[in-house]
Amino acid sequence: MSHAVQSSQRLSTDTEAPALEVRGLGKSFPIGGLFSRDSVRALQGVDLTIGRGEIVALVGESGSGKSTLARCVARLEKPSSGEILIDGVDVLKRDRFQASRAFRSHLQMVFQDPFGSLNPAHRVEHFLRRSLAIHRKGGSSETETQQRLEELMTTVGLQADMLNSYPHELSGGQRQRIAIARALAVEPRVILADEPTSMLDVSVRIGVLNLMRKLRDEQGISMLYITHDLASARYLADRTAVMFAGELVEEGESLDLLANPAHPYTQLLVSAVPDPARAGSYDPVRRAELRQAVMASMKCAFEGDPSQACSAEEPVRHLVGDPENRHWVRCHLYQPWAGAAGHALAGEPTQPNRPASNAQEEASA
Amino acid sequence: MTVSQVSFGSHEPVLDVQNLTVKYVGDTRSTTAVDRVSFSIGTGEVFGLAGESGCGKSTIANSIMRLLKDPAKIAGGSISFGGKDVLAMSPEELRRFRWQDVAMVFQSAMNSLNPVLTIGEQIVDVFTTHAGYSRKESLRRAGELLELVRIDPSRLKSYPHQLSGGMRQRAVIAMAVALKPSLLILDEPTTALDVVVQQEIMAQIKELQRELGFSVLFITHDMSLMVELSHRMAVMYGGRIVETAKAQDVYANPRHPYTQALMGAFPPLSGPRVPLTGLPDGVKFRNIPDLTEAAPGHHVAPVGADASAADTAILAGAAR
Numbered sequence: 001m002s003h004a005v006q007s008s009q010r011l012s013t014d015t016e017a018p019a020l021e022v023r024g025l026g027k028s029f030p031i032g033g034l035f036s037r038d039s040v041r042a043l044q045g046v047d048l049t050i051g052r053g054e055i056v057a058l059v060g061e062s063g064s065g066k067s068t069l070a071r072c073v074a075r076l077e078k079p080s081s082g083e084i085l086i087d088g089v090d091v092l093k094r095d096r097f098q099a100s101r102a103f104r105s106h107l108q109m110v111f112q113d114p115f116g117s118l119n120p121a122h123r124v125e126h127f128l129r130r131s132l133a134i135h136r137k138g139g140s141s142e143t144e145t146q147q148r149l150e151e152l153m154t155t156v157g158l159q160a161d162m163l164n165s166y167p168h169e170l171s172g173g174q175r176q177r178i179a180i181a182r183a184l185a186v187e188p189r190v191i192l193a194d195e196p197t198s199m200l201d202v203s204v205r206i207g208v209l210n211l212m213r214k215l216r217d218e219q220g221i222s223m224l225y226i227t228h229d230l231a232s233a234r235y236l237a238d239r240t241a242v243m244f245a246g247e248l249v250e251e252g253e254s255l256d257l258l259a260n261p262a263h264p265y266t267q268l269l270v271s272a273v274p275d276p277a278r279a280g281s282y283d284p285v286r287r288a289e290l291r292q293a294v295m296a297s298m299k300c301a302f303e304g305d306p307s308q309a310c311s312a313e314e315p316v317r318h319l320v321g322d323p324e325n326r327h328w329v330r331c332h333l334y335q336p337w338a339g340a341a342g343h344a345l346a347g348e349p350t351q352p353n354r355p356a357s358n359a360q361e362e363a364s365a
Numbered sequence: 366m367t368v369s370q371v372s373f374g375s376h377e378p379v380l381d382v383q384n385l386t387v388k389y390v391g392d393t394r395s396t397t398a399v400d401r402v403s404f405s406i407g408t409g410e411v412f413g414l415a416g417e418s419g420c421g422k423s424t425i426a427n428s429i430m431r432l433l434k435d436p437a438k439i440a441g442g443s444i445s446f447g448g449k450d451v452l453a454m455s456p457e458e459l460r461r462f463r464w465q466d467v468a469m470v471f472q473s474a475m476n477s478l479n480p481v482l483t484i485g486e487q488i489v490d491v492f493t494t495h496a497g498y499s500r501k502e503s504l505r506r507a508g509e510l511l512e513l514v515r516i517d518p519s520r521l522k523s524y525p526h527q528l529s530g531g532m533r534q535r536a537v538i539a540m541a542v543a544l545k546p547s548l549l550i551l552d553e554p555t556t557a558l559d560v561v562v563q564q565e566i567m568a569q570i571k572e573l574q575r576e577l578g579f580s581v582l583f584i585t586h587d588m589s590l591m592v593e594l595s596h597r598m599a600v601m602y603g604g605r606i607v608e609t610a611k612a613q614d615v616y617a618n619p620r621h622p623y624t625q626a627l628m629g630a631f632p633p634l635s636g637p638r639v640p641l642t643g644l645p646d647g648v649k650f651r652n653i654p655d656l657t658e659a660a661p662g663h664h665v666a667p668v669g670a671d672a673s674a675a676d677t678a679i680l681a682g683a684a685r
Contacts, residue, residue, distance in 0.1 A: 062562075201586070206641050229560070231632045234638070
């Protein structure tokens with residue numbers, strides 16, 4: 001795999017090691033029963049770097065492998081291949097069988113459903129106190145622990161007296177703030193947030209996003225923000241990476257990437273976002289073409305460019321626009337492996353020989 | 366409150382809701398979930414109802430379908446559908462009214478399919494029960510119906526778990542329009558789906574609507590989606606409508622501070638990145654007065670001046 005773009009990136013940014021680096025991560029799940037050797041590849045060759053104090057968004061539709069990536073990185077799943085580097089050390093090699101406490105205190109996760117991630121039998125104080133105790137971050141005396149608890153509550157914008165509440169007494173937004181406070185208790189350097197706002201009411205979503213931004217600004221915590229909401233990715237993240245069928249297809253500065261999406265899949269995603277500012281933007285013909293281009297592209301925008309060689313076998317990364325934006329796109333010629341179509345664009349197969357106007361109509365039949 | 370409204374299509378409203386009030390009656394205290402809400406939907410019109418959770422949107426939909434159960438009570442107002450009084454219907458009339466006249470797609474409707482029956486059996490059931498067709502005729506029609514939402518008729522033999530979320534949702538929409546209702550109520554039809562599928566479903570609904578000419582009551586909290594799909598829309602807060610106008614007018618010129626806050630809760634996909642505040646905790650409106658016409662066809666509840674008129678009992682922060 002060529003990483004010409006990535007290596008130039010590293011030179012341009014600070015020399016210190018990134019907060020988290022993922023190299024060639026792959027994950028396959030066995031399917032088909034006890035004696036079957038079949039497996040489904042959920043991730044394939046994912047390279048992703050999160051700098052210190054950087055928020056990276058990972059976008060893609062359901063089933064594209066976003067959550068699997070987060071679960072592999074958080075070591076809730078065992079990756080089939082690849083490396084997860086923290087401070088230049090591969091943690092998969094260092095603690096081979098399960099994540100060490102040191103790793104957990106480096107990296108924490110916030111889950112999608114705050115209604116499911118907090119045990120209803122315990123008070124808020126219990127969750128935070130437990131994190132502090134396990135990771136020995138509570139200080140040496142009870143007073144210090146208490147002080148730390150109150151600090152945590154203030155950080156996430158809640159009243160200290162809520163420590164005595166049970167989860168059912170809190171709203172969704174408050175619960176998600178507790179989940180964030182619990183992650184913060186161990187003073188992590190990286191937080192993986194898997195759709196942290198999608199279960200929340202509209203009125204509190206922005207509040208949670210703003211809180212995440214504040215944590216980054218004030219405490220320098222790096223984040224991987226996983227979402228299918230492109231607008232919120234654009235709002236929160238410095239960089240955005242687009243995942244399709246278990247592989248990254250495009251990555252770049254959020255504003256640049258969403259303004260100039262280069263990969264047809266990214267264009268498909270962007271065109272699907274409702275935006276009254278471009279009313280009547282839905283064009284079935286265009287979308288059928290995009291879908292076709294995602295599944296089996298015949299041409300690449302960079303074909304014939306001597307500095308950027310195309311390849312149908314290797315996922316070559318082409319640099320898009322100004323190198324400042326660190327925007328790359330996977331060569332369009334590269335074919336996703338067979339079977340990827342099955343789940344990634346479920347129920348919407350493309351019609352290879354029919355770019356006509358009703359291709360989209362027929363496509364989903 | 367009389368609100369003269371510009372409707373699209375014919376001027377004859379399909380659905381006319383006047384001063385609807387719904388209370389949840391408890392032993393010690395009651396809560397007013399919907400408070401004197403009036404709106405009408407014209408033939409072939411898409412009317413949107415926006416607002417956050419708990420503002421009463423779904424309660425209105427359930428009132429129209431007469432699906433409210435204790436402790437919810439319709440405490441006042443009228444709902445008339447094509448000139449008939451919905452609130453006075455007998456159980457037998459209601460049975461015909463539901464599905465044949467008004468059909469509803471519920472929130473996470475894709476999970477409302479029966480997991481032990483095939484899609485075909487469930488659609489056939491609609492035809493045999495409500496339209497009295499023979500089984501064979503019903504099956505034929507069920508196949509046509511799936512084609513209408515671009516699902517292969519061979520899927521009639523599939524069980525719900527064999528279909529993707531988007532396909533299940535489309536199947537549910539197909540079932541809803543099976544009897545060609547004149548009004549389709551969509552209660553957050555795409556909340557559980559991701560953007561690409563959401564776009565497909567909305568395009569599908571638009572197309573069906575053009576083809577079959579039904580009116581739509583579209584309920585969502587996603588303002589952008591609503592503005593794209595609706596002709597006219599209303600914004601609800603704490604059981605009251607605070608603003609109603611053509612969807613494009615609301616988008617271009619939101620007049621009520623709550624509407625502005627709700628619009629501000631969605632980051633835009635273009636333009637510079639500006640910090641948004643969403644809905645600060647302090648924003649609470651009480652005793653929301655009746656709508657007044659701020660511009661032609663644009664009705665807004667006045668803010669500020671009449672906060673002291675304390676005779677109306679809006680519960681504080683009903684929308685929290």
